[in-house]
Amino acid sequence: MSRFASIALCLAIAAAVAAGCGSKKPDADTAADQAGDAGADAAPDDGLEAEADTGPTEYPEPPERSASGRDTHGFEVWARKAFVLPLSEDGKCWDRCSAEAKKELAGSMVDLATVAKPGDDFVMASKAVGGTMGASGEVAALPDLYLHIDCGFGQTYTTGKTSSEDRLAARWKGAMEKMELDGEDVCSISVWDADAEGDDELLGATEAKIVKAAWASSGKVQLFGADEDFGQVYMVELELVQLDGTAPAPAASEPAPAAPAPTASTPAPTTSTPAPTTSTPAPSTSAPTAGRYRIEVVKANLTAKKDDGKEWDSSKTGSLLGKIGMKDAAPPDPFVEVYVNRLTESPVFSTSAAKDKHYYEWREAGEVTLEPGDRLIFDVFDKDLADHDLAGECKSDPIEKIPQGSEVYLKSCGQVKFLAFKVTKL
Secondary structure, eight states, X not given: OOHHHHHHHHHHHHSSOOTTXXXXXXXXXXXXXXXXXXXXXXXXXXXXXXXXXXXXXXXXOOOOOOOTTOOOEEEEEEEEEEEEOSBOTTSOBSSOEEHHHHHHHHHHHHHHHHOOTTSHHHHHHHHHHHHHHHHTTOGGGSOOEEEEEEXXXXXXXEOOSSSSOSOSEEEOSSOEXXXXXXXXXXXXXXXXXXXXTSOOEEEEEEEEOHHHHHHTTTTEEEEEXXXXXXXXXXXXXXXXXXXXSOOOOOOTTSOOOOOOOOOTTSOOOOOOOOOOOOOOOOOOOXXXXXXXXXXXXXXXXXXXXXXXXXOSEEEEEESTTSOEEEEEEEOOOEEEEEEETTOSSSOSEEOOOOSSOSEEEEEEEEEEEEOTTOEEEEEEEEOOSSSOEEEEEEEEEEGGGXXXXXXXXXXXXXXXXEEEXXXXXX
């Protein structure tokens, strides 16, 4: 049985403290302390259950490491996602809640703790939890998520504390920090519940060599609670973009793969010099590189269903967590957010949301100042009442390579078949 499954089973049976349901966090209370706390909180004066108390609020530090011999590279480090479980390890709500709300959240632990990777089902189930808590007026029992990273040598990073309130699945679109990191740097990653009235609660912490992991996975780093000792955190996703140099060659203990032997079908190398061409290159239609631009979102086409085969929108019936019966399937309600290089938390502009459309033409525009090398990023969402579903992220070429005045198509961006836009220098 996985560690998360055992946590869920403990909570589902007793919704209280149980031996073996521990997490990795600094200076955690002992089981006896937790049991005493549970007894003290059994009959609060105002009828609300006490919130989780997960120990000190000091951010965990990474292991000490000598600066000697570090071969650093510049990186943009992005926090993308964090998914967490709905109760602390001792069975309490992250924020104060009624006994009824805690009982429903405890029942949700089994499904949420054991959903399969990579987490799409977790998002759907967590939305069902959020919807139920919202309908009962207890959505504040869910955590206000933020993430902290410390890679040592002064390399720290914290997402905003107010951008992911009252939810179990957080997505950050503009949270980025530039760092100088070595492939062997061990970073401490922790996820927290922000508390305006007291100390923030630690949901879970782990350590990872994020640069080494990024080099092995095209820049995306996913840390799963089932694989890491990560407290009540189901998953964290980071993205690293290297700004200089190249990844180091494999170490001696990790020899590079041998080059394939030539085959009979491989043509022999030629020493002939190609004849000079007399053709004239077509004139460039690239836009000038610096100044004020008009960015128009022209149209987009989304896939018929989500990647997991489920409908975009539907009426939902069934239990709290997503034993979901589907009826009245509906197309998505798409809208587009436009960013420049992800340097801001908020988009430079957003389109309106279409209603029940896989294909839609907006022809809506915004203005922005662009510099050489800037790239446009188009996030296409399916609008929902709670947490919007990201259908796809489409990235353009640098601005100097984008032709002006013509429709430019970005294709196969996740669940977006294509997105068309125009760029015009003002």
